[in-house]
Amino acid sequence: xxxxxxxxxxxxxxxxxxxxxxxxxxxxxxxxxxxxxxxxxxxxxxxxxxxxxxxxxxxxxxxxxxxxxxxxxxxxxxxxxxxxxxxxxxxxxxxxxxxxxxxxxxxxxxxxxxxxxxxxxxxxxxxxxxxxxxxxxxxxxxxxxxxxxxxxxxxxxxxxxxxxxxxxxxxxxxxxxxxxxxxxxxxxxxxxxxxxxxxxxxxxxxxxxxxxxxxxxxxxxxxxxxxxxxxxxxxxxxxxxxxxxxxxxxxxxxxxxxxxxxxxxxxxxxxxxxxxxxxxxxxxxxxxxxxxxxxxxxxxxxxxxxxxxxxxxxxxxxxxxxxxxxxxxxxxxxxxxxxxxxxxxxxxxxxxxx
Amino acid sequence: xxxxxxxxxxxxxxxxxxxxxxxxxxxxxxxxxxxxxxxxxxxxxxxxxxxxxxxxxxxxxxxxxxxxxxxxxxxxxxxxxxxxxxxxxxxxxxxxxxxxxxxxxxxxxxxxxxxxxxxxxxxxxxxxxxxxxxxxxxxxxxxxxxxxxxxxxxxxxxxxxxxxxxxxxxxxxxxxxxxxxxxxxxxxxxxxxxxxxxxxxxxxxxxxxxxxxxxxxxxxxxxxxxxxxxxxxxxxxxxxxxxxxxxxxxxxxxxxxxxxxxxxxxxxxxxxxxxxxxxxxxxxxxxxxxxxxxxxxxxxxxxxxxxxxxxxxxxxxxxxxxxxxxxxxxxxxxxxxxxxxxxxxxxxxxxxxx
DNA sequence: ATGAAAGCGCTAACAC
DNA sequence: GTGTTAGCGCTTTCAT
Numbered sequence: 001x002x003x004x005x006x007x008x009x010x011x012x013x014x015x016x017x018x019x020x021x022x023x024x025x026x027x028x029x030x031x032x033x034x035x036x037x038x039x040x041x042x043x044x045x046x047x048x049x050x051x052x053x054x055x056x057x058x059x060x061x062x063x064x065x066x067x068x069x070x071x072x073x074x075x076x077x078x079x080x081x082x083x084x085x086x087x088x089x090x091x092x093x094x095x096x097x098x099x100x101x102x103x104x105x106x107x108x109x110x111x112x113x114x115x116x117x118x119x120x121x122x123x124x125x126x127x128x129x130x131x132x133x134x135x136x137x138x139x140x141x142x143x144x145x146x147x148x149x150x151x152x153x154x155x156x157x158x159x160x161x162x163x164x165x166x167x168x169x170x171x172x173x174x175x176x177x178x179x180x181x182x183x184x185x186x187x188x189x190x191x192x193x194x195x196x197x198x199x200x201x202x203x204x205x206x207x208x209x210x211x212x213x214x215x216x217x218x219x220x221x222x223x224x225x226x227x228x229x230x231x232x233x234x235x236x237x238x239x240x241x242x243x244x245x246x247x248x249x250x251x252x253x254x255x256x257x258x259x260x261x262x263x264x265x266x267x268x269x270x271x272x273x274x275x276x277x278x279x280x281x282x283x284x285x286x287x288x289x290x291x292x293x294x295x296x297x298x299x300x301x302x303x304x305x306x307x308x309x310x311x312x313x314x315x316x317x318x319x320x321x322x323x324x325x326x327x328x329x330x331x332x333x334x335x336x337x338x339x340x341x342x343x344x345x346x347x348x349x350x351x352x353x354x
Numbered sequence: 355x356x357x358x359x360x361x362x363x364x365x366x367x368x369x370x371x372x373x374x375x376x377x378x379x380x381x382x383x384x385x386x387x388x389x390x391x392x393x394x395x396x397x398x399x400x401x402x403x404x405x406x407x408x409x410x411x412x413x414x415x416x417x418x419x420x421x422x423x424x425x426x427x428x429x430x431x432x433x434x435x436x437x438x439x440x441x442x443x444x445x446x447x448x449x450x451x452x453x454x455x456x457x458x459x460x461x462x463x464x465x466x467x468x469x470x471x472x473x474x475x476x477x478x479x480x481x482x483x484x485x486x487x488x489x490x491x492x493x494x495x496x497x498x499x500x501x502x503x504x505x506x507x508x509x510x511x512x513x514x515x516x517x518x519x520x521x522x523x524x525x526x527x528x529x530x531x532x533x534x535x536x537x538x539x540x541x542x543x544x545x546x547x548x549x550x551x552x553x554x555x556x557x558x559x560x561x562x563x564x565x566x567x568x569x570x571x572x573x574x575x576x577x578x579x580x581x582x583x584x585x586x587x588x589x590x591x592x593x594x595x596x597x598x599x600x601x602x603x604x605x606x607x608x609x610x611x612x613x614x615x616x617x618x619x620x621x622x623x624x625x626x627x628x629x630x631x632x633x634x635x636x637x638x639x640x641x642x643x644x645x646x647x648x649x650x651x652x653x654x655x656x657x658x659x660x661x662x663x664x665x666x667x668x669x670x671x672x673x674x675x676x677x678x679x680x681x682x683x684x685x686x687x688x689x690x691x692x693x694x695x696x697x698x699x700x701x702x703x704x705x706x707x708x
Numbered sequence: 709a710t711g712a713a714a715g716c717g718c719t720a721a722c723a724c
Numbered sequence: 725g726t727g728t729t730a731g732c733g734c735t736t737t738c739a740t
Contacts, residue, residue, distance in 0.1 A: 066484070110463075
């Protein structure tokens with residue numbers, strides 16, 4: 001009698017692992033037939049297939065990815081490294097990516113770099129060791145993340161998304177010039193004439209690019225504005241601080257463009273605390289169109305990234321292995337979501353500085 | 355000459371996979387010695403170890419988790435399923451869990467159930483197929499998630515965290531009675547006397563438990579209050595709607611307890627829109643102490659969950675395999691974070707209804 | 709169309 | 725202390 005394996009399916013107690021061999025034995029067939037019917041890799045006589053399936057369901061067989069992956073030399077898994085999952089924009093990005101992956105039968109392996117390039121590099125190695133088939137990364141630092149990105153790129157197809165650290169790998173971003181242009185032209189249409197920018201330079205590439213775009217574009221509207229930039233972090237606290245700095249240093253400013261919604265939110269609070277009215281005296285815009293933009297009072301006008309398109313593009317970049325390793329840059333188009341923080345009533349339009 | 359393997363380390367081109375055998379050959383040793391020195395599983399003569407390490411670095415060897423996991427029958431990976439990563443509380447929870455895991459040399463595999471019990475079940479199977487050593491889950495639905503939780507529990511150590519769907523598996527939650535008690539006693543100390551509750555019953559267990567705790571505790575303070583509960587979803591929009599409902603149905607209410615910060619945020623906006631002053635006329639509290647509580651104007655008093663402790667407890671539950679499968683329930687203690695939405699000035703205390 | 713056997717990369721007995 | 729070898733669970737030649 002064969003007692004090499006005992007299946008104890010007692011309630012709650014982990015049952016012994018069922019393998020293809022068990023199924024094969026149960027069905028009186030070879031492991032090859034089992035594998036073939038279950039994966040559909042090659043044709044199998046219907047009668048055999050039925051026997052396999054019956055045996056499989058009877059034994060409650062569940063294929064093991066580890067064995068399969070080892071054999072196939074691929075895992076059907078894509079890694080994603082975000083700078084900080086608690087930061088408002090990234091959960092939305094992660095969700096969009098998960099959806100895009102699922103549509104391709106792939107699974108997401110998500111890691112959080114916690115804004116630390118060293119840990120980010122660890123994440124890359126971890127993911128590579130797990131044999132992800134591709135890697136999506138939003139590098140936490142414009143320059144210090146480069147080693148991590150390159151290390152990844154040398155082993156698997158990768159794409160940088162939202163942020164980037166090198167031109168040597170695909171980049172999927174939202175066009176920063178278009179982003180700023182949307183904000184500026186809207187603010188001008190609302191009568192704003194004196195601009196400032198609150199960003200978070202030195203770490204994240206979008207902040208850097210948005211700042212540069214601001215400096216280029218704003219010169220045509222307000223000659224002094226390119227100098228009026230402030231750099232901090234992507235936090236509401238920084239926005240709150242920035243309010244005082246702006247009021248003290250540039251009292252004439254009537255429009256502030258923020259590098260993200262969190263900064264904008266803090267800034268709005270700071271301005272209100274200093275007795276300013278929004279948007280009548282000062283209008284404020286954010287970026288990324290996160291929950292914070294609508295949560296604010298007044299709600300904040302924000303420039304949204306095309307998250308879904310970005311996710312789809314990035315996923316297709318790491319999945320379709322075109323033999324063209326020429327790194328591409330894909331700048332997708334943002335959308336403006338006007339809200340109370342900039343919408344002046346007709347009477348207010350063109351208001352002069354007090 | 356041996357040419358079975360050719361390593362092409364050309365720039366950017368994926369190099370051929372280096373295995374233990376390659377390292378062994380390079381060092382003129384056996385694979386066992388390589389494995390032993392690299393894992394430190396058993397003592398190795400220093401000289402040998404050196405040769406191994408040299409060969410490894412020379413060949414740029416990186417161990418492959420797939421092979422290791424298959425051999426060890428464990429993956430050093432813990433899965434986490436959250437109901438919705440975009441919902442404010444969960445990114446914080448995920449980060450705390452990642453930290454706790456890392457402290458134990460484990461890796462997090464994060465999946466998003468997207469508030470869909472069916473998809474949640476798929477996630478469980480996916481994670482099991484990937485042979486996670488344990489599973490942490492915050493079930494998206496109080497009842498409909500049960501199959502998913504049980505399926506997981508029958509194969510690996512699991513713990514439910516924050517939310518739960520069954521008593522048949524460990525539960526790590528924040529004590530709902532303590533949560534409500536903290537809010538109520540604080541509000542009473544601020545002079546509030548007429549209470550209402552805005553929740554999100556029917557899906558998430560904390561909302562359910564918080565509501566029930568509210569109904570029990572509030573009776574001592576305000577006899578009519580237990581009836582004054584409203585159920586919707588965990589969104590700011592719902593809070594906004596709820597404001598009008600409350601003002602219309604229970605105009606005497608001077609304190610509203612919300613099941614989470616997002617609801618509270620919307621409620622505050624709604625109340626302000628209806629011309630109420632906060633906290634003078636109506637005080638508002640939230641739960642979870644997320645970014646939204648501080649982002650609000652006025653900032654919202656919130657009851658924080660002890661996220662770090664929860665994460666550590668949950669992780670230890672799934673890692674330390676005590677042979678005691680008796681499901682435990684761990685209710686940890688919350689903390690109150692008083693803010694402007696409830697802090698009345700001394701003069702306002704005990705204010706009567708207009 | 710089916711079965712036997714080799715092997716993915718690793719670790720852990722088992723001998724020496 | 726070191727080497728040889730047998731698997732972990734799966735897919736897939738290679739024969740038949």
